[in-house]
Amino acid sequence: MALVKYKKLTKSRGVTVPKDLAANVGLIGGTAVDLVECDEGILLRKHVPSCVFCGSIESVDTVKGKEVCAKCAGEMRKEINEKYA
Ligand SMILES: [Zn+2]
Known part of the structure; x- marks a missing residue:
């Protein structure tokens, strides 16, 4: 089963991706990401x-x-x- 983490958005709608979750998918600080609207909400992925x-x-x-x-x-x-x- 996929790792699920609970986070609150900051007042400016920012969110910090937990280190272990980011590492699991190969994201490091400074990596460009895409935010894709989907049926379940917003998908965050490496920028394509x-x-x-x-x-x-x-x-x-x-x-x-x-x-x-x-x-x-x-x-x-x-x-x-x-x-x-
Ligand atoms: Zn073109």
């Missing part, structure tokens, strides 16, 4: 980089602080080249 334009998780890189997939980057490159040619 996804494209800000199409949501793809394939070939995603960070450009100027935004995650963009190779396909969208190529489409932007083409569109920019056409506009400013």
